[in-house]
Amino acid sequence: MAQRYGGRHSPDQSDTAPAPSPRGGYRGARRTRVGGRVNMLFLAPLPLAFRAFFGGPVEMALNLVALGILLLAAWLTREGLRAEEAYDARRIARRPAIPRKIFGAALTGTGLAVVAHAAGGGVAEPAIYAVAGAALHLLAFGPDPLRDKxxxxxxxxxxxxxxxxxxxxxxxxxxxxxxxxxxxxxxxxxxxxxxxxxxxxxxxx
CATH class of the missing domain: 1.10.287 (Helix Hairpins)
Incomplete structure (x- = not known):
């Protein structure tokens, strides 16, 4: 039966063993949900900035207010998605202190209602846009986690x-x-x- 001999000048097996690869920051990483859809929320209301300067002073003010509301809604939605990803990544986690996505949905509906009012709508049209905008926002991004895990x-x-x-x-x-x-x-x-x-x-x- 063959027997392996080793000495001072014999190659050491430990020298040839591959070193374990270091674990990088992407190990076990998931694809983030803070991407294209959220970026569209920032881009979609930008035409209101140009539209504001092609009407009267009241229409200009309403369009600029709507622009600010919709951008704030987009920012809250993005931060809410980040908070939800941190919540999902942990086995034990507290629910977000501020329901950012729900506030983002409410502000989206409010911003669309202001846009409809600036376009000359009465009462029914802004209300319809507000309800539809908030509902579609919740369907697209979902609500915030409301329970501790x-x-x-x-x-x-x-x-x-x-x-x-x-x-x-x-x-x-x-x-x-x-x-x-x-x-x-x-x-x-x-x-x-x-x-x-x-x-x-x-x-x-």
Whole structure:
């Protein structure tokens, strides 16, 4: 039976073993929902800025107000989707303190009602646009999470404590990212990225 001998000058098997690949920040990442549809919410009301200057002063004011309302609705929707993604990524999480997507839907309906009123609509047309706009917004993006999420066998008090710790840890990670980014040291940034992946894996389990 053949037997392998090793010595000082023999190749070491550990030297030829492939090193484990470092875990990058994209490991286990999901495709974000904050994309094209949300960007369209920012682009769609921009023609109101041009339309405002081709009418009387009242129509101009109404169009500019509608533009501001719709842009605010788009921003709230984007932030609501980001908060929902963070909520879905954790096993234990608190519901968002502010239902941003619901507020975004309400503001979308309000903005469309102002646009309809600026175009000379009476009472019925702005109301129809308001209801339709808010309903379509909720159908497209859904409502915000309205319940806290907890693991089985853990009471609400302990779940709330865990959720607060997770939120605080995320704040620390963001602060570390900003501090390291100022150094512009790629080696330190890579180490921080691997550290953040490990920490987030721990937070999600």
């Amino acid at each position: 907890s693991a089985e066998g853990i009471d609400s008090f302990q779940s709330d404590r865990v959720a607060r710790v997770v939120d605080r840890a995320e704040d620390y990670l963001r602060a570390m990212t900003q501090a390291i980014a100022a150094t512009r040291d790629r080696d330190i940034e890579a180490r921080l990225e691997r550290f953040q992946v490990t920490v987030r894996d721990m937070l999600r389990t």
